[in-house]
Structures are given as C-alpha cells and as structure tokens.
Amino acid sequence: MWPYPKIIAHRGGGTLAPENTLAAMRCGLSYGFRAVEFDVMLSRDSVPVLVHDPKLGRTVKGAGNVSDFTAAELTVMDAGNWFGAAFAGEPVPAYEQVYRFCSDNKLWMNVEIKPAPGFEQETGCVVAELTRRWLTADGCDADPGARILFSSFSYAALAAAQAAAPEIPRGYLTDAIRADWRAQLDELGAVALHTNQKYLSAKQAKAVTAAGFGLFCYTVNDPARARKILSWGVDAFCTDRIDLIGPDFS
Numbered sequence: 001m002w003p004y005p006k007i008i009a010h011r012g013g014g015t016l017a018p019e020n021t022l023a024a025m026r027c028g029l030s031y032g033f034r035a036v037e038f039d040v041m042l043s044r045d046s047v048p049v050l051v052h053d054p055k056l057g058r059t060v061k062g063a064g065n066v067s068d069f070t071a072a073e074l075t076v077m078d079a080g081n082w083f084g085a086a087f088a089g090e091p092v093p094a095y096e097q098v099y100r101f102c103s104d105n106k107l108w109m110n111v112e113i114k115p116a117p118g119f120e121q122e123t124g125c126v127v128a129e130l131t132r133r134w135l136t137a138d139g140c141d142a143d144p145g146a147r148i149l150f151s152s153f154s155y156a157a158l159a160a161a162q163a164a165a166p167e168i169p170r171g172y173l174t175d176a177i178r179a180d181w182r183a184q185l186d187e188l189g190a191v192a193l194h195t196n197q198k199y200l201s202a203k204q205a206k207a208v209t210a211a212g213f214g215l216f217c218y219t220v221n222d223p224a225r226a227r228k229i230l231s232w233g234v235d236a237f238c239t240d241r242i243d244l245i246g247p248d249f250s
Helices: 022-030 095-104 120-137 155-164 181-188 202-210 223-231
Strands: 007-009 035-042 048-050 110-113 150-151 168-174 194-197 214-218 235-241
Touching: 007 022, 007 168, 022 035, 022 095, 035 095, 035 120, 048 095, 048 235, 095 110, 095 120, 110 120, 110 155, 120 155, 120 202, 150 155, 155 168, 155 181, 168 181, 181 194, 202 214
Parallel strands: 007 035, 007 235, 035 110, 110 150, 150 168, 168 194, 194 214, 214 235
Antiparallel strands: 035 048
16 A cells, blocks of 8 residues: 655755755755655746745745746755755755755655645646656656655646656645545545644544555654554654654654
C-alpha cells in the first residue's frame, strides 16, 4: 500500500534550515534523510519554483503575489535571511534545480503541488508534464514512484496532474478526513490519503488502510505521537524535527 519511505523531511530541512530551499535539501540529506517533501508553485511565466505561500513576505523577502513575478525575478529573491543571517542570500530555487539535486543524491520526493489561487489546473499540468519529461530523460519512467509522488490539497490540480502524467503516483491531501474520502481517492486514481495527524483517529486510520490505500500524515514532531499513529497503521509521515525523529525512526 505504501512502498515509499516512511519518514520524510518536511520542506527539506524542517526547523533546521530555511524551508523549500536547496540549503534545506542539503540539511535533510546531512541528517541522513533519503526522502524530502517540498512545495511547488508557478511563476508568472509558468515556471515551477519552490515556495509555500502565494504571497511574498514570510519566507521570501518582498511584497506581492508569487504569480506576479517571473521565474528569473523570483530565483534571485532572498529566501533564507528570514531564518538566520547564515542563510542570507539563499535564493528561491526552481523546481528543476531541486529535482536535479534530489535525483543526483537519490532522494525520494513528495512534491506538493501548491497552486496560487486561480492557477490550479495549470499548475498541476505543468508540474506533471515537466516531471514526466525529466523522469523519461533519466530512464526512470518505468517506475516513477521510486523517485517521486505528487500530493495536493487542490483536487483540480491533482486531477490535472493525473491527466498529464497518470503513471506518476498521487496522494490526496486533506486537513481532516471527509466522509467522501474514498470517492475522492478513487476519482483521482490516488494511491494514498495524506492528512493532518492532529485530527486522525485510530478508527479512521484502520478504514483507510483496510481499503487498500496508503496513509501519510503531516507534520509529526513529537516522538511519542509518532509511535502512536504508527501503531494505528499509519504508513508514513513528515517531520520538522529531523533532529529528534530520524530517517530510521520506529
């Protein structure tokens, strides 16, 4: 049901590096992680870049919407200074840069498709088509799940990814598990349900896994909570506390 890594570094380096940057990916790798999660959004000229928020200001210095700027403009913006002076000047990376880094270092990727409002279908389509092209060029198209899995809170974005690259596995993200979760997963051809561990119950976990789907949780930072949800049958989770919960945690 879940043939992928069990413990995943959230946004690359969790709390130890500026999120969604190459510095974060290097940090996760330095702690022994072989799997990372990160967010991908489109620039104004439809180039995928790594950023979580649709507006600048929290992790990327500046003002305005991400979708107002070209990739050339975004990838010279400072995405590290907010975290600490040691990371000042760390740029917003293009998705292709991070894909190449992960591929070169054999890191499995949970790519969260994070569309800006109004760009749901375009984002899902562009990210899926580019990823498919890169996997094919790398000779990994026969088993794309060994490298990558798409996830998204946006049903429209994930459906667009499904249409563009149906062979790349998908997980549907939801904060709390809804009554129609099974129908949504079936419609999307998803292999897994991704959900907030705060609202998960043992009964829900059993229902998802008994139905033959993988069950992934975000974001688990307490070792005791991690052990509890794993005992319920949760297959995998991401963590910010890569210093407390390592890649071989059990």
